[in-house]
Every structure is written in C-alpha cells, then in structure tokens.
Amino acid sequence: MTETLAQGATIGILGGGQLGRMLSVAAARLGYRTHIFEPGAAPAADVAHALTTAPYDDAKALAAFAASVDVITYEFENVPTAALDLLEATRPIRPGRRALATSQDRLTEKTFLQDLGLATAPFAAVEDAASLAIALDEIGTPAILKTRRLGYDGKGQARIMAPDDAPNALASLKGAPAILEGFVPFRAEISVIGARGLDGAVACFDPGENLHRDGILRTTTVPARISAALRSDAVLIAARMLNALDYVGVMGVELFVTPDGLVVNEFAPRVHNSGHWTQNGCLIDQFEQHIRAIAGWPLGDGTRLADVQMENLIGDDIARLPELAAEGAAIHLYGKAEARPGRKMGHVNRIVRP
C-alpha cells in the first residue's frame, strides 16, 4: 500500500447530496474523515466531519477547503472548470480531470467512445438551425436533441419525431451548444459499475438492468437478463474506458442492449445511482470501492452474493415509508427535508430470494 492515504486523513468531497453522504459513510468505515464542499443544502454533512457552504466561484473558500483535505473527489461531474483549476493546484483530484472533461460534454464523450472503437448512437454536433438540418438529414428521425453540458435526469433534452419538430426542439434548448443523437432500438438498458485503483487494477460489479420512468431511474435489478457473453462484453467495455482515461475511482457506464450487441449510452465519472444495489448485494459496495481507489488501497471484493432489486424513492414515494419499513427490505434515506416531485429521497434494496 504505497501512496496509501494515512489513517485519519481527510477526503474532500465536492457536492453534499446523497452520493456524497454515502461516500462519507464509506470513508469513515475505512478510518477517514470527510469535508463536504456544497453551495446549497447538504444532507451529506450529517455524516461528515466538516462542511463548507460556499459557491464554486468563492476562491477563498475553495483554497481553504483544499488546504484542509488530503485528496479531493466529487459526487457530480459538472464542477466548474475554474474551481477545479484552483483545487488541483493544491491537492490531487480523483478521478482526474480528463474523465471530468470528457463526461462534462456529450460531444467530447461520444467522440471519446467512438475513438475507442466502441459503439454509440449516431451523433452530430448542433450549433444552429443549419447544422441541425444537416444532422437530421444524416441521422434521420426519430432523434433526440440534447445540450452538450449540464443535462441530467432527462433535463435539457427534446425529442424530434419528425423534421417539423426541429425548430421547437432547438428553441427549447435556448441556444446552448447541442448534440443530435439518433435513437437506438434497444431491448434493455444495463449499467456496469467499474472501478480502477491507483495501481491500475480494474474491477467491475455485475451489470444491473435499469428501468426508467419520466427520464429518472426507477429500478436496477441484478443480475441483468443478458447472456454471459454480453455480461462479459459489458465489463470489458467498462475496463477499456477506465484504462483509456487512466481513471482512479468508480465509474458508472450505461449501455443499451441491442440486437447488434452493446451500445454505450453515457458514463458518469463517479458512483452511480444504478450501483446502489451493491450496498446489500456485495461485501464491498461501490462507495467503499471508490474510497479504496482514491485512497490508494487495493480494490475490494465486489463479488455479488445475492440477487437484488434496487428501487428509487422519488418525491411522494417517501409516503410509502411505513409499508416499506414493515417489509423485509433495506431502506436507505437521504435526510432531505422536503419531498419535491422528481426528487430522489432514498432507495430500497430487496434481496430477491429464489
């Protein structure tokens, strides 16, 4: 364990939501403290050693934060570049800048995947009506127009079912640089949660099968209903991406299962909602795996020990708590004060017994 973070060291986490919260608990379990940096409400602070409440353009707060920690990680990929520049001058950021830069921009991301020889949806850059017309000509309809940056949970997207929809779709993005993606005819979406250690070792959790509603993940079920060959393909794709980015930490990769094999949808350079099942299906979960990687530990044993279904609790789902508590399920709540529509309030892991 050369380069291993010393016991009692502090891990800085950018973002104080549920992912930061669960990372913080995993860090504590391995003997580390955490310091959360978050401009808004920070449920993660309930289980963290320290909290800085400041915007990402507060250079003084960023500098003090960086000086107080030993390594920096993040729970979301849209950290402003200027903040990262400032932080990186003081402490290592893991996963590194290349993974962030690649995943922050859908066009860069798709190009990266294509350059690796991986299958993606057909895509083209869109800056204006003219380039959209050319892209539609090439890709056809139906297609989906997405902002290159800052989209999540179905936000910043517009469907184009026929060429006539183009002007409205373009207008809805309010001039943001965009990408047009062709539809991929898929029978399922799966995720691979992969990890790469400081020593370059790679380990992946078993792929899970995702179901979305209204653009938000509803459930992930493991094992995914795919062949052993596809399962192996999925893991190899994730490993290839991890190596190409010289990645350190956990990455979530979303893949479409199509008649022609796997198509990469997107990746997130962080722990991922579709990996929450690992908390109750494995000895070492994705959060601990991430902390192990960024702290320079050997990766842990992520062998799947059970069949699990993870269900997100979104908005008013939290009202079902009494019945969920009476059921034989593992409940994970995020400590958020208010249940707004579309807001992730917690999740439930159920062991699927044969």
Add this chain to the structure above:
Amino acid sequence: MTETLAQGATIGILGGGQLGRMLSVAAARLGYRTHIFEPGAAPAADVAHALTTAPYDDAKALAAFAASVDVITYEFENVPTAALDLLEATRPIRPGRRALATSQDRLTEKTFLQDLGLATAPFAAVEDAASLAIALDEIGTPAILKTRRLGYDGKGQARIMAPDDAPNALASLKGAPAILEGFVPFRAEISVIGARGLDGAVACFDPGENLHRDGILRTTTVPARISAALRSDAVLIAARMLNALDYVGVMGVELFVTPDGLVVNEFAPRVHNSGHWTQNGCLIDQFEQHIRAIAGWPLGDGTRLADVQMENLIGDDIARLPELAAEGAAIHLYGKAEARPGRKMGHVNRIVRP
C-alpha cells in the same frame, strides 16, 4: 407506525466511541440526525450531526443536549444515575432505566436472571473479608471476584484459585462492593443479539460463538457450533429477558454452553461487539435494528444470509491493515487516533464460503 420518530428528527447518543459511531451511521441511513454526548475523544462525531463535549456531571450541558434531541440512547451501560435522572425529565431514554439499573450492577443482574428462572454461575455478594470467606465456603474454588459495577473487558476482576488467594483478590478491588462467582465449566461461549420494538415485537439474530484472549473478545463466528435445540434455547432466553425488562432496542446476551445446557453469563443493554458480524451477514444489522426499535419502526429482517467470522483489530493489529485490505474482507475502522494496547481499533468481517 404510530409513535414513529419523524424523518429528520435527532437521536441523542450518550458515548462517542465506535458503537456510537456505527449507531450514528445507521440512524442517518434511516433519515435521522444524531447528536453525540461524550466527555472525551469522540470518533463518533465524524459521522454525527452534532457533538457536545462535556462531563456527565455538567447539568447545563446535559439539559441543552436533551432539549436538542427527540429520543436518547447510549452506547455504554455505565452512564451515571444523576445524569440519567436529568435527561429523562426531558426526553425518553431507550432502552429504559430498568435495563440500565439491572445491568450496571452484577449482583442485581444475577438476581434478575435467577428470578426469571435462568441458570447463572453460583454467586454471592461480597462486602468484606468476612462475607468473602462465607461466599468461598459456599461456592468453593476456583472462583472469580468481580466489582459489582464498572467492570468491562476483564477489568475489576481477580481470580481465586485457592482460599489463600482471597486477601490479595479482595485488596485488588480496593474496597469496591463485589460479587463472588463460581467457575462455570463451559465448552464454548455464545452471544445472542436480541431486539425488542416499541410494539413489543421481539427478533433475535442467529447466535454467534465467541473467542476471547486476555479478557477481550477476539472473534465471533456464526453459526455457533451448537445444536438446533440449544440455538432455540438461546433465542428463547434472550426473548424472555427482553420481555421481562419491557425492553426497547438491541441487547447483547452472553451465554455459556455447558453439559447441562445454557448458563447466562451477562447481558449488555446496547449493541454489542459480538454482533458486529451482522453488518456483513444480514440485510439489517444490529445497529439499524437498534435505531428501528428506539425510533418506533417495525423491527427489520435480521435473517442471516451468510456464514461470517468477525475478528477484532486490537492495538497493534491495526498494523496488519495493508494485508487485510488486500484480502477479500470487509474492514470497519473506528477512526481512533492512537493504537494503545488492548484498544479496539476496528474489526474485520469475513464471509466464510463453503
């Protein structure tokens, strides 16, 4: 879920050691905040919402602490009575005072067990040389002289192998009220971690088998190597104790396995070191079970899903961290700054695969 603690409520925990730390994480997982009260160093504060550092005779600090929380629990049974009186005037204490009073005093504890018709080691109260002589006459040697209060991990105890040892043994206890216990010829020690909800429901984890060294728990292994009949006896004994004390929360019961059946050694009115295996062997562990009980939730599913061995990391054991991290084991560290001899620094759970 009538009487259920509302989401976002705060649980007060007396004691900021590793048990408070792991309770705090479980509370967060169920959507609660925690406030730790601890006179000394508090590794639990790294994963808690708030910390009060004050001695147990600081009435003002106790009152402010009680006013800031919704329910109070504890990680150790030797909370001073005056502090409990003050706290209880403001907020409910769970488990209740009767369990604390019974377990704080070895004589009261043994009498309670005897009154329930449960087998214990032969015992007698000892105040001085005269009562010790009478007790030795009755119980014989070898025997063990223990302080009635404040003993743990083998402290406050003296063995009497022959009557000649009596004066030295008595002197070593420095006049503290004591109890003489006869030796129990046992082939194994087991623990049952039992839980009782606010609604009176009882659930027990599978008994584990304990190995001690120098009076400190080294390993707990589940399943214990006992017959199904003894396993059932152990659970029934724990359930009987929980009901008799109108208990709310998790209790650890230590039992000797003898040729004549089970003999109760002692109980702790709290989560217990010998129950740490539940973190990696069950969907709901002892810490969550305790929080569920004191928060008025239904008890969770504590079915054992795997064979597990828990090993304590004591003092210099922590130097083995590099090799442990490379092994396929779940590591739980307590965030303690200094590794002193006999100090519990963490534990490791290993899934025992067939």
